[in-house]
Amino acid sequence: MADNFKGKDVPTRMVCVGTNFGFVPHLFFPKEEGANYVAPELIQQLERHRRNFTIFSGLDHGVEGVGGHQGVHAFLSGVLSKNSRGLPEKNISVDQKAASHVGASTRYPSMQLTSGSEGGSILSWNSAGVAIPPIRDLRKIFAMLFQPTGQGELSSLKKANQQQISILDLVESDARLLKKRVGIEDREKIDQYFTSIRSLEKRLTQSAAWLDRPKPKVSYSLPNEPNEMDFVDRVPLYYDLATLALQTDSTRVISLEFSDLGPNSGGFPVTRGYHQLTHHGKVDSYIKELSIIERFHTKQFGLFLDKLKAIKEPNGKNLLDNTMALLGSGMGNASSHSNKNLPLLLAGGGFKHGNHMRFEPGKTPASNLFLSMLQRFGLDTDTFNRSSGTLTGLETV
Numbered sequence: 001m002a003d004n005f006k007g008k009d010v011p012t013r014m015v016c017v018g019t020n021f022g023f024v025p026h027l028f029f030p031k032e033e034g035a036n037y038v039a040p041e042l043i044q045q046l047e048r049h050r051r052n053f054t055i056f057s058g059l060d061h062g063v064e065g066v067g068g069h070q071g072v073h074a075f076l077s078g079v080l081s082k083n084s085r086g087l088p089e090k091n092i093s094v095d096q097k098a099a100s101h102v103g104a105s106t107r108y109p110s111m112q113l114t115s116g117s118e119g120g121s122i123l124s125w126n127s128a129g130v131a132i133p134p135i136r137d138l139r140k141i142f143a144m145l146f147q148p149t150g151q152g153e154l155s156s157l158k159k160a161n162q163q164q165i166s167i168l169d170l171v172e173s174d175a176r177l178l179k180k181r182v183g184i185e186d187r188e189k190i191d192q193y194f195t196s197i198r199s200l201e202k203r204l205t206q207s208a209a210w211l212d213r214p215k216p217k218v219s220y221s222l223p224n225e226p227n228e229m230d231f232v233d234r235v236p237l238y239y240d241l242a243t244l245a246l247q248t249d250s251t252r253v254i255s256l257e258f259s260d261l262g263p264n265s266g267g268f269p270v271t272r273g274y275h276q277l278t279h280h281g282k283v284d285s286y287i288k289e290l291s292i293i294e295r296f297h298t299k300q301f302g303l304f305l306d307k308l309k310a311i312k313e314p315n316g317k318n319l320l321d322n323t324m325a326l327l328g329s330g331m332g333n334a335s336s337h338s339n340k341n342l343p344l345l346l347a348g349g350g351f352k353h354g355n356h357m358r359f360e361p362g363k364t365p366a367s368n369l370f371l372s373m374l375q376r377f378g379l380d381t382d383t384f385n386r387s388s389g390t391l392t393g394l395e396t397v
Helices: 043-052 068-074 094-105 138-146 151-179 184-210 231-247 263-267 274-278 284-310 367-377
Strands: 013-019 053-057 111-114 253-258 323-328 344-348 356-358
Touching (some): 111 138, 111 231, 138 231, 231 263, 231 284, 274 284, 323 367
Parallel strands (some): 013 253, 013 323, 111 253
Antiparallel strands (some): 053 344
């Protein structure tokens, strides 16, 4: 375990959990604001942690987060990828902004996990405006974190790492020559390419520094054939590995994406597909089945908070106190394909919690919340993408 922290030097962590289809609004948002709200159906799964989280309503990304399913990828950035041109850090997501602050302090500056398909991430985007593919394979995630690297494999990794850096040097040299021969629009694309190259080269250099360091030992083991298990049985395993990754300081930043349920309806007792259910049109039978899936998500997030809270840290606090855990979506209401009024819940991380904070619709960017999180994480910055400032009313302990 991470035992190299001393007293107040314990770092802050960040975990961002996102669902593709959001949550049924009236099952997620309380009718009352403030501390004395009545917990709706989905929030009841988290009731024991009421003093450890805050619910936000009225926050979204305005015109930068529209497009129905095509707008969901702006969840953690507040910027649609097609609108990122000209921005200094494109549509970088809040987790990757935090990861840039971590640098080589951990084996992995960040980790991207998903329970769904590995075709591409809609959660994490780097400063070049490129989506970072998440990892679905549970055995691969476990191996990355805890499986010792054999001597032969270690030599191969070092050689491959050096070769990749050398290739990047050649590619960058060729790209600089090309830049002199093209127009302004193509130069901007090449500049974006340069940013990607420099980012990759930096990650390779950081990775090389960790190759000779032993991985932490844990008593945890995955069940047999974990990747073949139903969604309902796999999801807790992602949270287990995320908890261990934070506890061992293998990483301090994690994004976890929940999308499709996979075969067998994910193991849920439902008669229709997840996507079909989200287009419920306020039909009670659809909402009843959909709520089974959504209650599962908030329940599992609550169990994750249980795990974090049970781990004591050298500064006298627990891992939840030192971890900002965000649950939400870039989809506000899947039934109407609305990206307004995003479901957002922030737990832990040293903030004063216990409230439902309601904001006037269309007035406050969700990126203000992300800016507050980044400042709490330790970044010295006054802006994050389309933010207009930190989130009014959200205070630290």
